[in-house]
Amino acid sequence: MVITELEIFEGVGMTVTFEPIGTLFTPFSAAEGMPIQPSGARGVEGKIVLNEELQDGLMDLEGFSHVWVIYHLHGVIGGKLKVTPFLDSKPHGIFATRSPARPNPIGLSLFRVLGVSGREVHLSDVDVLDGTPVLDIKPFVADFDTADNARFGWFEGKSHAASSVVSDNRFVERRIP
Numbered sequence: 001m002v003i004t005e006l007e008i009f010e011g012v013g014m015t016v017t018f019e020p021i022g023t024l025f026t027p028f029s030a031a032e033g034m035p036i037q038p039s040g041a042r043g044v045e046g047k048i049v050l051n052e053e054l055q056d057g058l059m060d061l062e063g064f065s066h067v068w069v070i071y072h073l074h075g076v077i078g079g080k081l082k083v084t085p086f087l088d089s090k091p092h093g094i095f096a097t098r099s100p101a102r103p104n105p106i107g108l109s110l111f112r113v114l115g116v117s118g119r120e121v122h123l124s125d126v127d128v129l130d131g132t133p134v135l136d137i138k139p140f141v142a143d144f145d146t147a148d149n150a151r152f153g154w155f156e157g158k159s160h161a162a163s164s165v166v167s168d169n170r171f172v173e174r175r176i177p
């Protein structure tokens, strides 16, 4: 596909509106002390309750061990272009981090699927606040979701710490809407 300059220009000022497809229910009512990634949330259970009219879209999902979940980080204070992330003491460009305080506060997590029941998807390894609006669910497919010769930038040697480092309130409203 050829993207023209005009299309790029039009895209920049565009407003995109999504309706949440459901809600994530988790044990975390506050950011303080919660995990910062699914690797730090092993065994932490939660569930997505899908909007009733979308239930048919869950057909066959129980055959997958993991799903990518895309969600609205609804409690962030505001987008920043440079942030000091949880795993470093130095600032980095927002697009080189997984910080929630993004220009578009969209989160992405790989969750384990424990089961599907009616319009509920039961999950483990949840790293999000209770009440988080869900934008999409996609199956994890190892052959697709892989990268050869990957490099990990400033996360190199630090990303393993996400299994033990916990969140504070630096990016999140104390009172979540």
Ligand SMILES: C[S@@+](CC[C@H](N)C(=O)[O-])C[C@H]1O[C@@H](n2cnc3c(N)ncnc32)[C@H](O)[C@@H]1O
Pocket (backbone or CB within 6 Å): 031, 034, 035, 036, 037, 038, 072, 073, 074, 075, 076, 098, 099, 100, 106, 107, 108, 109, 110, 127, 128, 129, 131, 132, 133, 166, 167, 168, 171, 172
């Ligand atoms: C570092 S982000 C990573 C989220 C996701 N795994 C990603 O990489 O996009 C996870 C942190 O975002 C914050 N958070 C989680 N759910 C949130 C929500 N609904 N609104 C605002 N902040 C949230 C918490 O501080 C949590 O520790």
